[in-house]
Amino acid sequence: MPDALLKVESINVWRGASQVLNDVSLSVGQGEIVALLGGNGAGKTSTLSTISGLLRPKSGSITFAGESGPVSLTSLRPENIVKLGIAHCPEGRQVFGGLSVMENLRMGAYLRHDDQIGADVEHYFELFPILRERADLKAGQLSGGEQMMLALTRALMSRPRLLMLDEPSLGLAPQVIDQIFDRIEEIRAQGTTVFLVEQNAAMALEVADRAYVIENGKITISGNASELAEDPSVREAYLGIETTQATGAEIPPMETSS
């Protein structure tokens, strides 16, 4: 693994009276795509929210390799975490429906005060031509896939070093999901580290270098994405593939009727 950009060590997080994260540790290396897999309520979103400062851990530490040395994130406010170079693209797209596509993108650069914002918008218009087409439309009028593209681009407008994506495939058609994941690989190729939270394990394991599986607030499995894709328990639980090992019986080949 390359040098860690983000290091989460034994965090315990509570929402009210219930513990949502139990001794979670993980790390994301510089330039990697790391996936966090798990079902509903496993603690995926809570992990992201804790990293981005929207939730506070009761114990444990989160360290980010900032430009001038390691920074502890656990006591920082969300806006300062964004400033450090961590962008959080929240679950369910969450575009500003009443604002235009252009305004959404400008909002992504809200904390930036440089003169490159216009150039960055132009850059992403090249990457996602559909956004240029839709620039003056209200974001709420876009289709689900277009909104996902917009949410992704809005997160990138803060020029993050670490992009955290919360279920980018949620509610999208398979064809659109393919396109989104192509873009995620492109984003990494351009130097942004990606931390990806997904239920769609098949897709996530295809693009990720490494992955963690979280269940009931605990990390249960971790390893290289290719290994995880072969892991029988992962295959059964998250890829929907029944394995011979797991069932202990040989599955006869399906009869294919024409």
Added chain:
Amino acid sequence: MTGGTGMMDRLRHNPAALGIGLLLIGAALIAGAEAWLTPFERTVIGFAGINIILAVSLSFSNGLTGLFSLGHPAFMMLGGYTAAILTFPAMRKSTMLPGLPEFIATSELSLLPATLAGGVVAAVAALIAGFPVLRLRGHYLAVATLGLIVIVQVLINNMDSITRGAIGLAGLPRLSNLWWIYGWVAVTLFVTWQLKHASLGRALMSIRENELASASIGVRRARLKLFAFVLGAFFAGVAGALWAHLVTNLTPNSFGIVTAFMIVVMVVLGGSGSLIGAALAAIALSVISEAARPIERAIDAYGLVQIVTATLLIAVLLFRPQGLFGSGEPVTRRMTTPGKPPSKTSHEHRGGFPNETS
């Protein structure tokens, strides 16, 4: 025709020239009104101006952030009383308002500093009240801000050594004229317009649109909401001060829940967040309420104004819930889109997404 639209285009690209032009036209209208209209007509126009300040500032603080505050009358009251005490003739202060500290009791300010002081007192009150109150949302916030009105009324009623309690302050100098009122209208519109179209305005709208996403891009929501609330309160305080010096008397019941209702109707009619919309609705409702007065008297049906306004509100909510202009403006500075192709081609041919099935 073409000359006209050409000029409009040029003006649109030169907001400074447009602003100066509007100011000159406004000044000419006010000069004309001051010279030729009757005092009654001037008062009506003055009320319209005060309503514009109230509606525009509430449209800014409520409409852009999605807060639903009904607290404007509380801030009007604070601004009105502060200004009225400051301009009150020093000779009468000692007998009528014995509780005033020495430096206020002996001084007698002119309208502008008194109005500014009124705005500042209202803003400070909003700052203090805002910390706890803005943690609430929706109906809870609305009810809590109604509570502010009650608190301010009770305070004024009971601090009678400096406010004369329920008797109220009568015989205030009539210092408000159309110049002062419309000067403040221009300031209100200018400030809110500039802020709305700056990054701050977008940040405020992002809070209204989606709090989670707003937080995720680093918007300091609590701080910005408080700022919008305080700015709205400042202008409400100014409006209260102008009102007091137009009507020349002020009691704890001058502004109350009915006032809050009227301002909210203006904002809803104009479109929540639309500044021009709020201003137009304020003018329309001011005219309607004055025009209805003789009719009320003639047919002996007092309360007609409220019935008409309420009906109008219901109709708007049913048929055009976004109001006249939504949260936009009839004239906007378009954000430039670099290299946007002039023709609208079908997006499927440009690498767009097919529509999802879900």
